[in-house]
Amino acid sequence: MKITALETIHSGAEGAMPALVFVRVHTDVGLHGTGDTFYLPQTVIAAIHEHIAPVLIGQDPTAIEQLWRALYNAYARFGGLGAEIRALSAVDVALWDLLGKSLGAPVHQLLGTAQSEIPTYNTCGGPLYASIAGGSQAGFGSSRKAGVLDDFDAFLHAPGDLARELVAEGARGMKLWPFDRFAQEHGSRAIAPGDLAEGVRVVREIRDAVGDAIEIMIDGHGLWDLTPAIRIARALEEFDVAWVEDLVLADKPHVLARLRAASRVPVSVSEYLVTRGQYLPVLQQEAADLVMIDPTWAGGITESRKIAVLADTYGLPVTYHDCTGPFTLMAGIHLAAATPNLRYQESVRAYLRVVYPEMVTVVPEVHAGTFEVPRAPGLGTELRDDILDRPGAVSRVSGTRPQ
Numbered sequence: 001m002k003i004t005a006l007e008t009i010h011s012g013a014e015g016a017m018p019a020l021v022f023v024r025v026h027t028d029v030g031l032h033g034t035g036d037t038f039y040l041p042q043t044v045i046a047a048i049h050e051h052i053a054p055v056l057i058g059q060d061p062t063a064i065e066q067l068w069r070a071l072y073n074a075y076a077r078f079g080g081l082g083a084e085i086r087a088l089s090a091v092d093v094a095l096w097d098l099l100g101k102s103l104g105a106p107v108h109q110l111l112g113t114a115q116s117e118i119p120t121y122n123t124c125g126g127p128l129y130a131s132i133a134g135g136s137q138a139g140f141g142s143s144r145k146a147g148v149l150d151d152f153d154a155f156l157h158a159p160g161d162l163a164r165e166l167v168a169e170g171a172r173g174m175k176l177w178p179f180d181r182f183a184q185e186h187g188s189r190a191i192a193p194g195d196l197a198e199g200v201r202v203v204r205e206i207r208d209a210v211g212d213a214i215e216i217m218i219d220g221h222g223l224w225d226l227t228p229a230i231r232i233a234r235a236l237e238e239f240d241v242a243w244v245e246d247l248v249l250a251d252k253p254h255v256l257a258r259l260r261a262a263s264r265v266p267v268s269v270s271e272y273l274v275t276r277g278q279y280l281p282v283l284q285q286e287a288a289d290l291v292m293i294d295p296t297w298a299g300g301i302t303e304s305r306k307i308a309v310l311a312d313t314y315g316l317p318v319t320y321h322d323c324t325g326p327f328t329l330m331a332g333i334h335l336a337a338a339t340p341n342l343r344y345q346e347s348v349r350a351y352l353r354v355v356y357p358e359m360v361t362v363v364p365e366v367h368a369g370t371f372e373v374p375r376a377p378g379l380g381t382e383l384r385d386d387i388l389d390r391p392g393a394v395s396r397v398s399g400t401r402p403q
């Protein structure tokens with residue numbers, strides 16, 4: 001089997017996720033694998049066609065470690081851990097999908113299955129959560145009411161009702177970001193007492209509504225300086241939240257270590273990091289209680305499993321991130337199934353029920369807060385045939401795609 005073509009597919013700026021890009025790796029035996037990544041799609045598309053395609057075309061797609069290393073070594077010479085590593089991540093996921101299909105096995109079996117089911121929690125974003133062109137918005141603090149399953153609007157305005165609804169569905173946890181809008185409106189340097197109280201009000205209403213029947217996670221999307229982040233974490237102590245994530249940006253391990261030492265609230269670090277090289281100093285400096293990985297940002301399935309092993313070596317559990325694409329979710333689910341130190345696979349019910357079914361043929365279902373371990377070969381889903389029918393959708397091919 002040889003790689004004959006790399007194809008990128010951007011479904012246009014009009015859809016629910018304009019920052020999402022898909023990549024297909026085609027072969028001379030008629031099989032293909034698919035991956036995706038999220039953020040600056042045109043830059044990722046350029047990286048795939050300018051650099052990755054010439055390296056991969058003609059190669060054996062099953063030599064995943066060899067191909068990964070060849071691409072990574074080129075990027076590491078230029079500090080290239082941005083669009084380049086996301087491009088590599090998407091292609092790596094496609095290669096694992098292809099490997100699984102060629103062997104008739106789900107990807108988690110190739111990694112070594114470790115779980116019989118995969119717990120998930122609901123991240124409370126609505127279907128339009130990532131619909132801003134370019135995907136460059138951090139924090140998503142403004143209301144973007146979508147009509148159905150707008151959990152963002154619900155957690156701000158009726159958090160107790162939302163919590164009761166999620167508990168009735170069997171949800172294990174809910175993640176929300178009730179403090180983001182204050183950083184966006186008033187700046188990151190300090191949080192005013194009234195703003196702190198208003199953010200805490202959301203969490204209190206959830207506990208008042210459902211007690212401890214659901215775990216609560218708080219995201220800060222890297223919007224705060226250290227001092228207000230510490231104030232937020234301390235204000236959350238009485239509510240026994242499962243974790244806070246990205247109250248500060250994750251780029252300075254010593255700052256994370258100070259945040260972690262300053263309150264009793266567990267600190268999760270972070271889907272904003274990529275490759276083992278960025279996670280290791282966080283672990284060495286005891287700056288995290290939990291590790292979060294986005295498989296299509298951090299280096300694909302190949303690198304994510306190594307980050308998970310690294311976390312396990314430090315005694316920490318791993319959660320796989322998803323708000324970022326249907327193949328990212330499937331990559332995370334297969335990784336999760338093969339991760340002994342698994343805590344959660346993240347999911348967004350608005351994406352599972354509204355956004356992803358418009359893109360792919362199979363979307364995993366959540367029952368009682370749990371995904372099943374997949375049984376189909378590869379990742380177990382495909383792009384819909386009509387993905388290119390949308391206005392503004394563009395396919396670009398390097399090499400020779402089978403007709």
Ligand SMILES: [Mg+2]
Binds near residue numbers: 221245246
């Ligand atoms: Mg997050």
